[in-house]
Amino acid sequence: MSSPLSSHPSSQRRYRYRQRVYVEPTKPLEQYTTEELYARFRFGKADIEYLVNLLWPKLQHRTQRSHGLSVKDQIFIALRFYACCSLYQVIGDYMGVAKSAVCDVVKDVSIALASLVNEFVSFQPDCQQSTAHGHIQAQAPRILRERDGAYPLLPWLMTPFLTANTPTQAHFNTAHCIVRCVIECLNGVLKRRFACLNYLRAEPQKACNITLACIVLHNIATKCSVPLCADNDAPEPLGDPDQPPAFCQNEQTGRATRDTIVRHYF
Template sequence: ALRFYASGTFYQVVGDNMGVDKSTVSNVVKAVSVELASLVNEFLSFPKDDQMAQTKRSFFLLGNMPNTIGVIVCTHVHIQAPHEREWQYVNRKWRHSINVQLVANTDLIITNCVVKWPGSVHNARILRESALYRKLQSNRPNGIILGASAYPLLPCLIAPFPVANTPQQAGFNSAHCKTRCTIERLNGVLKRRFACLNYLWVEPKVACNIILACIVLHNIVTRRNVPLDDIYDGPEPDELQQEQPPMFAPNEGQTERVIRDAIVRHYF
């Protein structure tokens, strides 16, 4: 299973290299992925109260964004055309995929994820339908999460200004972009470390378990400072084009605007 995650090659090739049948590799990868996926809540968690100050400091040093506890990004994992509901998995680039939502910190540790939605589903909808969104609404954390312009502006999720009308707003947008783009390296790091995530020749349910398994393993190796096999300096070319337009016209409430304006007024 580990060899498959890292190489992304066909089951037949993995089996030939290890002296087992293709069907054995398939069964092992599926079983190990299910077990690793079941550990996601053990290895992914938002910073606790005693970790908040350090997390905010790390983000501020990274891009001058205050009170930040995470950055939300999405990445598409390409899959073969599924046998059922094939059209739902076609993304904006006309490729079949799973759209994966990730929240990460400055160390590229994943603190929250959603792995179940077809590639046609917009980033904002994935957020709206997530347990994370419900948690943010009912138990607002002492900090903010940064998201791209595709996301709605919420009291605890801050998107950039659609148009910067003042130098201060331009400075805010610049710091927001710098912080967010640095964290978006995570997408490339994941797919460099686990090459199977570049294309999965499996049905969506199996693909989701494999993705979750790789996310759990990513956090383990990142916390243990395991280096990548080669030098990696930025996101994959495909990831640079992943940003989506807003799903609907902005519908910002007074509270959301006040919070963003207060950040601009005090820090920019």
């Protein structure tokens, strides 16, 4: 004779457990060809082995935080995020790990790669000194949310002169336009290689680490002659290089900084 408690419907629902489903982790090096690795992770087998050796000292002690994942597994998970920018849950299902593990891995690998920026990114001496003495902290994720042609003139954000009244101002506008086009072209290449940069939803510090990580990876890819996958969106078209866009200039300190640059370098 069954007890009243065990036969009660609510009791049966209370003691009904969902069966845990275990997903076998993906083994990309065994499952995919070189072309498939490029498409899914942006790097081939030899390149990934290079990344494993490069990041081993920085990631091997994080196995407890990263749920016991090997350094190679951590790199594959992070590369998958950089390449496709899927939700952590989607990447976790794809790689056979928990969502929380993906979150931790992306953070840890991004920090590890960002710490190597001085080894893989070259700065001009003046630029490096200026960066060191004028560190900029992001104040809000939407600080530059306006359209591309409406950036304000700030001490750390230079815009061209709306009207060049002197030869030096004209030279500044020309140099500014050339550099801007180069940067936009590079940004387009970065977004093609690492789709996460197209729409990065993260708090400022994490977003900075992810961006630096992608820049380091891009330079490594260039060094290792890694092909740029053609199955991604093409870079955004550039504006007319001969005509700088109209910028709003509303910061006195920004004007002073720009005038100093023109006076000393043009």
